[in-house]
Amino acid sequence: MAIRIRGIGTALPERIVTNDDLSRVMDTSDEWIRARAGIGSRHVDGITSEMAIEAGANALKAADISPADIELLILCTTTPDQTFPATSAVVQSSLGLGCGAFDVNAVCAGFAYGYVAAYGMMVAPTGPDRVLLIGSDSMSSITDWTDRGTAILFGDGAAAVVMERHVQGEMLAFDLGADGNLASILYCDHDAKIQMEGREVFKKAVRAVTRSVENVLEKAGIGADDVDVVLPHQANIRIIEAVCQRLGIPMEKTHNVLETTGNTSGASIPLAMARAEADGALAPGRIVLMSGFGAGMAWGSVVVRW
Ligand code: ACO
Numbered sequence: 001m002a003i004r005i006r007g008i009g010t011a012l013p014e015r016i017v018t019n020d021d022l023s024r025v026m027d028t029s030d031e032w033i034r035a036r037a038g039i040g041s042r043h044v045d046g047i048t049s050e051m052a053i054e055a056g057a058n059a060l061k062a063a064d065i066s067p068a069d070i071e072l073l074i075l076c077t078t079t080p081d082q083t084f085p086a087t088s089a090v091v092q093s094s095l096g097l098g099c100g101a102f103d104v105n106a107v108c109a110g111f112a113y114g115y116v117a118a119y120g121m122m123v124a125p126t127g128p129d130r131v132l133l134i135g136s137d138s139m140s141s142i143t144d145w146t147d148r149g150t151a152i153l154f155g156d157g158a159a160a161v162v163m164e165r166h167v168q169g170e171m172l173a174f175d176l177g178a179d180g181n182l183a184s185i186l187y188c189d190h191d192a193k194i195q196m197e198g199r200e201v202f203k204k205a206v207r208a209v210t211r212s213v214e215n216v217l218e219k220a221g222i223g224a225d226d227v228d229v230v231l232p233h234q235a236n237i238r239i240i241e242a243v244c245q246r247l248g249i250p251m252e253k254t255h256n257v258l259e260t261t262g263n264t265s266g267a268s269i270p271l272a273m274a275r276a277e278a279d280g281a282l283a284p285g286r287i288v289l290m291s292g293f294g295a296g297m298a299w300g301s302v303v304v305r306w
Helices: 019-025 030-037 048-063 087-094 107-123 180-185 198-220 237-247 265-278
Strands: 002-011 016-018 041-043 072-076 100-104 130-138 156-166 170-178 229-232 287-294 298-305
Touching: 002 048, 002 107, 002 170, 002 265, 016 019, 019 030, 030 237, 041 156, 048 087, 048 130, 048 156, 072 087, 072 107, 087 100, 087 130, 100 107, 107 130, 107 156, 107 170, 107 265, 107 287, 107 298, 130 265, 156 265, 170 198, 180 198, 198 237, 198 287, 198 298, 229 237, 229 265, 265 287
Parallel strands: 072 100, 072 130, 229 287
Antiparallel strands: 002 156, 016 041, 130 156, 170 298, 287 298
């Protein structure tokens, strides 16, 4: 048995903040942000549950199935609407689902963790036939809009996938990791804003993602050349370039949205997946690599034969 992705849906809030908008309120420039991060604009003022509901509804529509067909909902988010209830419960009822629902918080590695959790439950003997897996984050709500070290990077968005038991869509391997010793370089306290040592996070991220991808490829028994499609966490184009260079993977294999979204945390990999689908890159049999990293630090890589 394998698990295919039957439908993908996205949601981005209406309000857009461009680099030029930021340069009017802080000491930065469009040129600097594009050169150092590859970001041109980001969506803001999104509410995690609302974006998740919209993306989830779009995924159900794309999959052409009804809410009753979904047997489990997993929401990957680091910005839940409330401490509790879990935001997934609110999303579950708004979408008209009758199934169980829970949140996953592995920050920007959340979607990789959520995918592996969903896959593991689905291949279990009495597991669900269909899971709605959503990544949704309102990073603008925890961003200090006076701090040029972080305000240039983050944005809001959501993307959802319908996962379904099928003959195709085999997960070849996964690699999940975390190192809590590095918690202090990127964190956000309750009722506070993101604190980040950007340069440190950059260096650690390049190392962690490179190692994680090497691990997952080895576990899958394939080489970097065998990868057809790369869906990287959308944090900084220079991180993606550095990792690809170390692994010998051409940038042309990556599918990216960060130029217009910035870093949307849990939504970032599935938004890249939606872009890959729009690019016509996701055909059955293709080898797809997803890899995320973020605060924790936590990281996760997954290789799927689409
Ligand atoms: N505009 C203009 N100049 C700036 C800005 C800015 N927004 N920010 C910093 N600078 C200046 C600095 O003051 C410094 O000037 P100096 O040389 O005179 O001292 C110079 O630019 C270089 O600063 P660095 O911090 O070395 O810049 P760097 O190239 O590292 O880029 C950045 C900074 C974009 C934050 C980068 O370090 C980065 O992307 N880090 C990773 C962040 C990340 O991925 N975080 C998310 C993880 S996922 C999650 O879990 C949420």
